[in-house]
Amino acid sequence: MVFFSYLISGISLGSVYAIIALGYTMVYGIAKMLNFAHGDVIMVGGYVCYCALSYLHLPAIVSVPLAMIACTVLGVVIEGLAYRPLRQAGSLAVLITAIGVSYFLQNGAQLIWSATPKNFASVVHFDLPSSLTSLGLSSEAIVTVGACIVIMIALTTFVNKTKLGKAMRCCSEDKGAAQIMGINVNRTISMTFAIGSALAAVAGVLLCSAYPTLQPTTGSMPGIKAFTAAVFGGIGSIPGAFLGGLLLGVIEAMAKAYISTNLANTIVFAVLIIVLLVRPTGLLGKYAPEKV
Amino acid sequence: MSSLLKVDNIHVYYGSIHAIKGVSFEVNEGEVVTLIGANGAGKSTTLNTVAGLLKPKSGTIEFEGKSIVGVPAYKTVFHGMALCPEGRRIFLQMTVQENLEMGGYSRPNSEIEASLANVYERFPRLKERYKQVAGTLSGGEQQMLAMGRALMSKPKLLMLDEPSMGLAPILVEQIFDIVKELNEAGTTILLVEQNARMALSVAHRAYVLETGTISMTGDAHELAEDDRVRKAYLGES
Ligand SMILES: Nc1ncnc2c1ncn2[C@@H]1O[C@H](COP(=O)(O)OP(=O)(O)OP(=O)(O)O)[C@@H](O)[C@H]1O
Ligand SMILES: [Mg+2]
Numbered sequence: 001m002v003f004f005s006y007l008i009s010g011i012s013l014g015s016v017y018a019i020i021a022l023g024y025t026m027v028y029g030i031a032k033m034l035n036f037a038h039g040d041v042i043m044v045g046g047y048v049c050y051c052a053l054s055y056l057h058l059p060a061i062v063s064v065p066l067a068m069i070a071c072t073v074l075g076v077v078i079e080g081l082a083y084r085p086l087r088q089a090g091s092l093a094v095l096i097t098a099i100g101v102s103y104f105l106q107n108g109a110q111l112i113w114s115a116t117p118k119n120f121a122s123v124v125h126f127d128l129p130s131s132l133t134s135l136g137l138s139s140e141a142i143v144t145v146g147a148c149i150v151i152m153i154a155l156t157t158f159v160n161k162t163k164l165g166k167a168m169r170c171c172s173e174d175k176g177a178a179q180i181m182g183i184n185v186n187r188t189i190s191m192t193f194a195i196g197s198a199l200a201a202v203a204g205v206l207l208c209s210a211y212p213t214l215q216p217t218t219g220s221m222p223g224i225k226a227f228t229a230a231v232f233g234g235i236g237s238i239p240g241a242f243l244g245g246l247l248l249g250v251i252e253a254m255a256k257a258y259i260s261t262n263l264a265n266t267i268v269f270a271v272l273i274i275v276l277l278v279r280p281t282g283l284l285g286k287y288a289p290e291k292v
Numbered sequence: 293m294s295s296l297l298k299v300d301n302i303h304v305y306y307g308s309i310h311a312i313k314g315v316s317f318e319v320n321e322g323e324v325v326t327l328i329g330a331n332g333a334g335k336s337t338t339l340n341t342v343a344g345l346l347k348p349k350s351g352t353i354e355f356e357g358k359s360i361v362g363v364p365a366y367k368t369v370f371h372g373m374a375l376c377p378e379g380r381r382i383f384l385q386m387t388v389q390e391n392l393e394m395g396g397y398s399r400p401n402s403e404i405e406a407s408l409a410n411v412y413e414r415f416p417r418l419k420e421r422y423k424q425v426a427g428t429l430s431g432g433e434q435q436m437l438a439m440g441r442a443l444m445s446k447p448k449l450l451m452l453d454e455p456s457m458g459l460a461p462i463l464v465e466q467i468f469d470i471v472k473e474l475n476e477a478g479t480t481i482l483l484v485e486q487n488a489r490m491a492l493s494v495a496h497r498a499y500v501l502e503t504g505t506i507s508m509t510g511d512a513h514e515l516a517e518d519d520r521v522r523k524a525y526l527g528e529s
Contacts, residue, residue, distance in 0.1 A: 163397070170383055170394055177381040179365040180343055180374070182398035182445070 005136020012141035014249020015148035019203040020226030021241035023196030029236035036098040039223015040105035045201030060123035068201040075197025109216040117215040120208035234285020302351030313504040326491040329501035335484040343375040344368040374447035380438040384427035395444030411440040488525035492516040
């Protein structure tokens, strides 16, 4: 029974990682860059939702989409202002810029919302029968896992079936060839950031609902973990991000429960290193991860 | 015969490398025109510039009488030109049919079915393999896919960059037969080739490119008889 409740908390945490990892992996797959500021977009999503709920007294059904819209715009603006001018530059320059954007967002958030943690009220709470809660199930866990599965299926369908999704796959393979098909590569990359950032907002809301403390650094650790998950599953691969996120969450929860809370992160990264030694492209990856 | 493509005195640079030094040529509607030249002469650079992948520093390019200098590559296809690039550049992780659909990206969705049927009729091999991932096709099949993909946009001008590269002689012949058929069916073709013999045999007119400038031009059959061309490009003495 106790094991089961650890498993549930692992899957639920893993689902959040998976949603964030999907954003990382899409941007990496198409723009071939690691957007280290992705984690901080999650935090901004959390704050926007928090403000809409607490200051504007809007219902969750409005606040969450509002956070998604705000993050979509933020993602597109970041890409256009910070990354697009570096399209021809080396990957190191892009990486350093991404780290800069990450600090910019964290400090900007501190300026606007102060460093004092905010108490985020869960937006996905509903009462469960006690037979379920005694198993360790929570409404947050159910919604998070459900959202993750829906997002994963929707993204896979989008990338395989829609014209824009296929254009993204073309850009991922060969930007020059994509252009002569008539694909506007800049716009396609913009759309990728838009989708990734909207997902980051969802992840932010779910994360804060499960772990209610919201502060400017809220996104950074989950961001790094999700990046790890994306590499673990095979960066550039959508099912890989999903699998990597879930596994990482479960490994972390189990390590916390049965080994040591303090060592949990160390164990997570040790597993990553072992997987990459055995399979350098990650569990489901096609692309070799860029060395950074 | 009216001029479809008119390139006038273009200069193209890669950084400080002056790759194209004042090239001018013209392609008339209904023609097959070939650009021949040795490795590094600037053939691909010329095609890529016309397609909009590179921007000339000076000079003009007119397509159907309209200037297209500075029009980015993703828009030139909407004007009616298609480039089948050097090295094929098909999408290796996509299926044959997906590659073709991407070729029709610039066309309305309602036309795709008919264009697909058209391409499959010309390349029955592709139809047999429509679900196969393009990376697993043979070299010849990949070339057919690259040409089929370019045709999906129903181009007025089809630009082929070394379609015979790396193919066995029998396939080379097949590719040139297809070029001829496409032209007879009404497509204007600008063909870049190192295989000068084959190129001159299907082309109406030819230009010889030498280190970034046009050194000779004329009727393809006459050029094939020219002593200098025979020595330099047909391997005869
Ligand atoms: N991306 C590039 N950067 C710098 N120089 C380049 C680049 N691409 C081509 N060049 C140079 O421009 C010149 C023309 O190259 P281009 O590829 O157009 O030749 P080509 O005639 O197509 O040759 P080939 O028959 O080998 O394909 C060459 O000297 C080449 O080294
Ligand atoms: Mg070439």
